[in-house]
Amino acid sequence: xxxVRGLDSRQPVLNVLLxxxxxxxxxxxxxxxxxxxxDDEDLISSIRRQLAEKVDVQQLAHLEQLAVxxxxxxxxxxxxxxxxxxxxxxxxxxxxxxxxxRWHPVNDLxxxxxxxxxxxxHARTRLVAKMSYTNIGFAxxxxxxxxxxxxxxxxxxxGYQVDTTNLQRVLERRNVITRTGTTARSGRSGGxxxxxxxxxxxxxxxxxxxAALRPxx
Amino acid sequence: xxxVRGLDSRQPVLNVLLxxxxxxxxxxxxxxxxxxxxDDEDLISSIRRQLAEKVDVQQLAHLEQLAVxxxxxxxxxxxxxxxxxxxxxxxxxxxxxxxxxRWHPVNDLxxxxxxxxxxxxHARTRLVAKMSYTNIGFAxxxxxxxxxxxxxxxxxxxGYQVDTTNLQRVLERRNVITRTGTTARSGRSGGxxxxxxxxxxxxxxxxxxxAALRPxx
DNA sequence: CCAAAAGTGTTATCCTTACACCCATGA
DNA sequence: TCATGGGTGTAAGGATAACACTTTTGG
Numbered sequence: 001x002x003x004v005r006g007l008d009s010r011q012p013v014l015n016v017l018l019x020x021x022x023x024x025x026x027x028x029x030x031x032x033x034x035x036x037x038x039d040d041e042d043l044i045s046s047i048r049r050q051l052a053e054k055v056d057v058q059q060l061a062h063l064e065q066l067a068v069x070x071x072x073x074x075x076x077x078x079x080x081x082x083x084x085x086x087x088x089x090x091x092x093x094x095x096x097x098x099x100x101x102r103w104h105p106v107n108d109l110x111x112x113x114x115x116x117x118x119x120x121x122h123a124r125t126r127l128v129a130k131m132s133y134t135n136i137g138f139a140x141x142x143x144x145x146x147x148x149x150x151x152x153x154x155x156x157x158x159g160y161q162v163d164t165t166n167l168q169r170v171l172e173r174r175n176v177i178t179r180t181g182t183t184a185r186s187g188r189s190g191g192x193x194x195x196x197x198x199x200x201x202x203x204x205x206x207x208x209x210x211a212a213l214r215p216x217x
Numbered sequence: 218x219x220x221v222r223g224l225d226s227r228q229p230v231l232n233v234l235l236x237x238x239x240x241x242x243x244x245x246x247x248x249x250x251x252x253x254x255x256d257d258e259d260l261i262s263s264i265r266r267q268l269a270e271k272v273d274v275q276q277l278a279h280l281e282q283l284a285v286x287x288x289x290x291x292x293x294x295x296x297x298x299x300x301x302x303x304x305x306x307x308x309x310x311x312x313x314x315x316x317x318x319r320w321h322p323v324n325d326l327x328x329x330x331x332x333x334x335x336x337x338x339h340a341r342t343r344l345v346a347k348m349s350y351t352n353i354g355f356a357x358x359x360x361x362x363x364x365x366x367x368x369x370x371x372x373x374x375x376g377y378q379v380d381t382t383n384l385q386r387v388l389e390r391r392n393v394i395t396r397t398g399t400t401a402r403s404g405r406s407g408g409x410x411x412x413x414x415x416x417x418x419x420x421x422x423x424x425x426x427x428a429a430l431r432p433x434x
Numbered sequence: 435c436c437a438a439a440a441g442t443g444t445t446a447t448c449c450t451t452a453c454a455c456c457c458a459t460g461a
Numbered sequence: 462t463c464a465t466g467g468g469t470g471t472a473a474g475g476a477t478a479a480c481a482c483t484t485t486t487g488g
Contacts, residue, residue, distance in 0.1 A: 039296045043287040065284055068300050070260040079256045083285050132427070147467080165468075166451060173449090190460040191466030210349070212427035214450070364440080382441075383478060390476085407487035408439030431477070 001033065001051065001060070001087040002127060004140050004156045005103055007149055012091075012156045015103040016120055019054065021113055022100060025076050029113035030104070032120070034082070047085050055095035062088040062139035062204055067122055074115050082115075086123045088139035091153060107159075128158055133211045135176045138199035146184050146194040150177070160215045167213075174207045175200055218250065218268065218277070218304040219344060221357050221373045222320055224366055229308075229373045232320040233337055234271065238330055239317060242293050246330035247321070249337070251299070264302050272312035279305040279356035279421055284339055291332050299332075303340045305356035308370060324376075345375055349430045351423050352393045355416035363401050363411040367394070377432045384430075391424045392417055 001017040018030040035050040037043065044063060051057055069082040089095065097103075104110060106124055109117060130136045131154065141153045150171075151164040171177045178200045183193040218234040235247040252267040254260065261280060268274055286299040306312070314320075321327060323341055326334060347353045348371065358370045367388075368381040388394045395417045400410040 037287075037298075040289050042289060043285060043298075067282055068260060068285060070254075070300075072257050072259060081254075081260075083287075129426070163451070163453095165453090168468085170450075186459050186466075189465060190458090191464085192458040192468075194467055209346070210429035210431060212450075214427060216451075380478070380480095382480090385441085387477075403439070403486050405487080406438060407485090408437085409441075409485035411440055427476095429477075433478075 001055075001089060002106070002123070002140070002157075003089040003093070003103065004091050004153050007091045007142075007152055012152045013105045013107070014124070014156045014159075016106050016109075016123075017054065017089075017097075017101065018104050018110070018112075019098075019101045026113040028111075030110045030116070031113045032084070032116050033101075043083055043085075047087070051087065054098060054101055055089075059089050059093040059095055060087050061090050061202075062086070062136060064126075064204070066126060067119075069115055069119065071115070082119070084119050084123065086126060088127075088136070090140060090142060091149075092142050131157055132213045133208055134204060134206050135199060135201060136204060137176075138202055139204070141199065143202075144180060144196050144198050146196060148194065150197065154213075158213065158215070162213070163216070170211075170213065174211065176207050218272070218306055219323070219340070219357070219374075220306040220310070220320065221308050221370050224308050224359075224369055229369045230322045230324070231341070231373045231376075233323050233326075233340075234306075234314075234318065235321050235327070235329075236271065236315075236318045243330040245328075247327045247333070248330045249301075249333050250318070260300050260302075264304070268304065271315060271318055272306075276306050276310040276312050277304050278307050278419075279303070279353060281343075281421070283343060284336075286332055286336065288332070299336070301336050301340065303343060305344075305353070307357060307359060308366075309359050348374055350425055350428045351421065352416060352418060353421060354393075355419055356421070358416065360419075361397060361413050361415050363413060365411065367414065371430075375430065375432070379430070380433070387428075387430065391428065393424050 003015050004012050005015045006012045017033060019033050020030050021027050033051055033054050037046045041049070043065065047063065048057055051060065064086045066084040066086050069084065072079055074080070074082070106120060109120065137153060140157060141150055147164050147168050151162050151167055154162045154167060176199060177197045180196040180198055182196045184196055186193045220232050221229050222232045223229040234250060236250050237247050238244050250268055250271050254263045258266070260282065264280065265274055268277065281303045283301040283303050286301065289296055291297070291299070323337060326337065354367070354370060357374060358367055364381050364385050368379050368384055371379045371384060393416065394414045397413045397415055399413045401413055403410040
């Protein structure tokens with residue numbers, strides 16, 4: 001589960017939700033949330049159930065299947081196969097967390113249990129790719145937002161500075177974002193009030209199969 | 218497993234290898250090759266083992282994980298989860314097939330067992346997407362080839378007519394294909410002899426994250 | 435010499451980045 | 462009226478599709 005955190009600060013950062021193991025093996029290391037699949041549920045239902053134990057699942061705006069990790073010795077004990085998912089939580093949400101659970105910046109991960117570090121890396125790669133040619137940003141941004149906030153969401157996720165002006169035009173041309181018509185109040189230090197936007201659709205969609213958001217330079 | 222078949226004919230076509238069920242349930246319908254995972258192997262090893270029973274696995278140039286199908290009732294009997302893979306066989310290869318196994322054009326599938334039809338559709342979508350921004354064509358094309366053959370491979374896979382000239386320049390600029398220096402003999406009806414090419418790398422590689430092969434029009 | 439197939443040159447178009455400039459607001 | 466951020470205009474660059482034109486071969 002990813003979320004862009006610190007949208008009000010100067011440097012918002014993409015975070016991942018981790019859970020610290022209380023027992024051996026790998027005690028003290030951090031894990032992705034998850035658990036066993038029951039016989040009467042499919043993987044998506046299972047993941048939703050697992051996550052419900054950690055957070056308010058209502059806040060999960062997107063959930064998508066990723067790779068399967070199946071090395072026979074990936075965890076000690078009986079053979080276990082991990083099917084990983086990408087979950088996204090919109091930015092202003094602040095889910096209640098159990099005490100053993102914390103958000104961690106993806107660029108500064110703590111010691112990770114088993115093969116969970118490559119899992120996070122893989123998930124981030126998929127997310128970055130999809131920011132280019134889908135409207136997946138809806139699942140990370142607030143329902144209504146100012147362009148500079150959206151730019152922060154994209155910058156934090158992609159890992160490089162995005163130009164607000166061009167982001168606006170690219171997303172407007174693709175009809176990914178829409179003006180609400182209202183404007184936000186200007187900050188305490190003055191400045192022109194910004195127009196409010198929302199995502200045109202609050203459902204995952206491939207907006208332009210061949211589109212690109214290129215890094216600067 | 219996909220292969221472009223009929224490269225020498227006027228209209229080469231993308232095919233998928235299917236196997237006809239001899240027993241209930243779904244007797245007579247066609248299945249993707251596969252089988253159960255053993256405790257001491259990971260998914261890739263397992264798939265290679267399963268396929269070895271159908272074809273010469275040496276001819277498998279690319280193998281890649283796709284989606285997991287996990288609906289509890291997707292097959293009758295005990296709960297079974299299917300992890301699907303995309304396998305590619307280069308074009309001139311003609312693997313020996315068991316009698317219950319046949320190549321079928323992906324655009325004209327026979328009655329499919331269980332949820333195997335959407336599996337094929339999903340695999341083809343992934344393949345088409347990857348033709349644009351990776352060198353995955355190496356796994357479908359002959360080791361050495363003439364540009365018009367490569368155009369046929371791309372056309373069959375993508376499902377629309379590709380322009381030879383532009384394909385050449387796109388792939389050369391990305392350094393995906395290389396001239397061998399030799400030329401093929403011209404056909405019986407005359408014509409200038411064509412230069413032979415090969416793929417620069419015989420390993421899967423993302424060549425240009427933001428590249429596109431757009432359909433005509 | 436002609437048909438056929440391969441290969442090259444050139445243009446038009448589209449998308450995106452970069453950046454200068456204008457606009458609206460609070461103090 | 463000035464600083465601050467928001468918004469628009471415009472130009473430049475890069476990649477691709479379209480297509481006319483040239484080259485090389487067999488009959």
